[in-house]
Amino acid sequence: MTFEFPLLVLLIMTAAGAIVVKDLISAVFILGSYSFALALVWALLGAVDVAFVEAVVGAGLATVFFLLTLFRMAEKDTQIRRPPVPWIAFVALPLLAILLLYGAGDLPAFGDPLSPASTHISPEYLENSVEQTRTPNTVTAVLMDYRALDTLVETIVIFTAGIACALILRRGT
Amino acid sequence: MSWLGIALIVIGLFFLVVGSIGMLRLPDVFSRAHALSVTDSLGALFVLLGLAVYEGFNTNFLRIIVVLGLIYLLNPVIAHATVRAAYRSGLRPGKGDDQ
Amino acid sequence: MSSFFLFVLTTLTVLMLVYLYRVVRGPTAFDRVLGLNGISTKAIVLLVVIGTTFDRVDMFVDISTGYALLNLVGALAIAKFLEERGEERQ
Amino acid sequence: MRILTAVILFALWLVLSATYDPAHVIVGAVVSALVAWLNPALPHMRRLSWFAALAYQPWLFGRILKSGLHVSRLILDPKLPISPELVRHKTKFTRDGELVALGNSITLTPGTITVEVAPGELVVHAIDEESRKDLLDGSFEAKIAGVFAATEGER
Numbered sequence: 201m202t203f204e205f206p207l208l209v210l211l212i213m214t215a216a217g218a219i220v221v222k223d224l225i226s227a228v229f230i231l232g233s234y235s236f237a238l239a240l241v242w243a244l245l246g247a248v249d250v251a252f253v254e255a256v257v258g259a260g261l262a263t264v265f266f267l268l269t270l271f272r273m274a275e276k277d278t279q280i281r282r283p284p285v286p287w288i289a290f291v292a293l294p295l296l297a298i299l300l301l302y303g304a305g306d307l308p309a310f311g312d313p314l315s316p317a318s319t320h321i322s323p324e325y326l327e328n329s330v331e332q333t334r335t336p337n338t339v340t341a342v343l344m345d346y347r348a349l350d351t352l353v354e355t356i357v358i359f360t361a362g363i364a365c366a367l368i369l370r371r372g373t
Numbered sequence: 374m375s376w377l378g379i380a381l382i383v384i385g386l387f388f389l390v391v392g393s394i395g396m397l398r399l400p401d402v403f404s405r406a407h408a409l410s411v412t413d414s415l416g417a418l419f420v421l422l423g424l425a426v427y428e429g430f431n432t433n434f435l436r437i438i439v440v441l442g443l444i445y446l447l448n449p450v451i452a453h454a455t456v457r458a459a460y461r462s463g464l465r466p467g468k469g470d471d472q
Numbered sequence: 473m474s475s476f477f478l479f480v481l482t483t484l485t486v487l488m489l490v491y492l493y494r495v496v497r498g499p500t501a502f503d504r505v506l507g508l509n510g511i512s513t514k515a516i517v518l519l520v521v522i523g524t525t526f527d528r529v530d531m532f533v534d535i536s537t538g539y540a541l542l543n544l545v546g547a548l549a550i551a552k553f554l555e556e557r558g559e560e561r562q
Numbered sequence: 563m564r565i566l567t568a569v570i571l572f573a574l575w576l577v578l579s580a581t582y583d584p585a586h587v588i589v590g591a592v593v594s595a596l597v598a599w600l601n602p603a604l605p606h607m608r609r610l611s612w613f614a615a616l617a618y619q620p621w622l623f624g625r626i627l628k629s630g631l632h633v634s635r636l637i638l639d640p641k642l643p644i645s646p647e648l649v650r651h652k653t654k655f656t657r658d659g660e661l662v663a664l665g666n667s668i669t670l671t672p673g674t675i676t677v678e679v680a681p682g683e684l685v686v687h688a689i690d691e692e693s694r695k696d697l698l699d700g701s702f703e704a705k706i707a708g709v710f711a712a713t714e715g716e717r
Contacts, residue, residue: 203478203481203482203485206481206482206486207485209485210485210488210489213492217492217495217496221496225504226495226498226504229505229507229508230492230495230496232508232546233488233491233492233495233507233511236512237488239515239539240515240518240519243519243522243532243535246526248531248532248535252535255535255539256538259512259542260546263546263550264550267549267550267553268553271556337531
């Protein structure tokens with residue numbers, strides 16, 4: 201399945217577009233489309249829940265919150281004035297990229313059955329999750345059952361943040 | 374059966390491509406909304422219908438029809454809301470406001 | 473038959489790029505919203521196509537249903553805010 | 563009427579969940595009954611004649627196909643022969659149900675899009691002369707009046 205390639209191109213183009221564009225409102229919309237593309241990548245990898253959260257938070261909530269913020273700002277502040285790029289970035293960033301690519305060469309290939317991650321715990325989940333948790337989707341089973349405490353605390357954090365956002369927004373009106 | 378599905382998908386792709394071309398060529402917000410409505414109504418309809426037929430007549434067929442029904446109910450609302458916002462904030466069609 | 477679906481997926485992604493052009497370039501904010509709506513419609517269709525290739529339509533249809541509903545909420549919110557702002561500026 | 567809502571919701575649940583063991587089905591039945599009980603019935607559903615509503619869909623699809631082909635030809639034409647214009651479209655509908663159905667159908671049909679809705683009047687953006695004529699011949703109104711024909715609801 202080589203469909204990852206065009207999707208990754210789309211992902212990089214949206215990310216670059218959000219940085220390059222001149223005013224913040226367009227940047228917000230481009231970030232929204234970036235989230236859609238990223239959610240598609242997650243869906244393609246089979247992580248349906250992550251895709252769903254990405255769509256809800258990235259494309260839905262974040263866009264609306266960003267826009268809410270932008271509409272309370274003066275119009276001149278929504279334009280980006282960027283200082284010129286320092287010359288050292290042109291040297292350092294390619295070096296960093298080469299370093300990361302070099303490191304990525306040692307990672308096991310995607311879907312390699314002999315890598316540590318696929319020999320140690322994944323077979324356990326794949327073989328037992330249906331009868332232990334009665335959840336047809338393994339990713340959901342891992343997220344909601346095997347790591348339930350972790351997810352619970354995460355949910356508490358997100359809930360608190362949501363309440364804080366709601367309070368701040370309410371005080372304005 | 375699968376050939377019928379593929380034919381429907383190809384027809385849908387044609388309308389999706391036409392919608393994109395319209396998105397590029399048409400001059401202002403109001404006209405571009407028409408291009409989007411071609412994409413939504415016909416392109417998505419034929420592609421999803423083709424996929425449903427390709428799946429065969431089981432519960433998946435019904436589910437794809439549910440998605441299709443959602444698109445048919447919701448996308449006109451979105452298009453209308455966007456165009457109304459454009460209208461109320463002072464844009465008028467016809468002059469081609471491609472700054 | 474898988475190559476046909478690969479073709480469909482690639483075409484849809486290229487079409488998303490076209491809408492992305494409208495989002496980046498579009499002179500008014502409403503053009504950007506329209507482009508975003510086009511992208512999300514493509515994303516809904518694309519999800520169902522991915523589901524068909526994986527033979528797991530049941531799983532992917534759920535997300536695309538969620539996408540469709542979320543898309544409505546987001547687009548209505550954006551349209552409402554843009555409307556308010558437009559009235560303020562006149 | 564609430565029973566009908568519950569049945570529709572339950573059918574939707576069955577289609578989307580597609581696990582038919584007793585636990586899931588019972589949960590679905592309870593949830594859809596609860597939702598139907600907690601929400602007031604939509605006032606327009608009482609006036610809906612279901613047969614006409616079902617017959618309306620293929621007709622609408624025919625209209626969409628026809629005008630979709632027309633708009634596609636406009637878009638692909640190298641000269642781009644469009645003459646977009648806003649039209650004030652008088653209707654005899656004043657109630658929400660009819661207005662929503664009419665506005666939605668007009669927007670769904672390529673070539674015309676509803677811009678403003680008020681009781682008795684719609685502002686419609688039409689892309690060229692032919693779409694404008696299609697809108698003016700009033701066939702949408704006739705069909706939708708048929709869909710909402712059962713007027714025993716008082717409102």
